[in-house]
Amino acid sequence: LDKTNFxxxxxxxKGEDVYTMTIEFPASLSGGKDKFYRDLFVGTITFKKGxxxxxxxxxxxxxxxxKEKKGMCPLDYAVSTYYDISKFQK
Numbered sequence: 001l002d003k004t005n006f007x008x009x010x011x012x013x014k015g016e017d018v019y020t021m022t023i024e025f026p027a028s029l030s031g032g033k034d035k036f037y038r039d040l041f042v043g044t045i046t047f048k049k050g051x052x053x054x055x056x057x058x059x060x061x062x063x064x065x066x067k068e069k070k071g072m073c074p075l076d077y078a079v080s081t082y083y084d085i086s087k088f089q090k
Contacts (some may be wrong), residue, residue, distance in 0.1 A: 019047070
């Protein structure tokens, strides 16, 4: 993601909106030695009313030490590496 994106999730009951949750995904330009846009894995997001901002590593060292998430979206024709940022979501 090269810009901030928003995902709006609506919980509907009998055709009526009961709760709305907005998740904000900031641009994922990495810090660290590589300075590139990374594919990130967040983990499970529990439904909450209101707004939830996905947190990213703050330091170059944190970016450089992200663990690779294996087995995500394997495609024979594309090389994608996903990095796990789930520990920053707590």
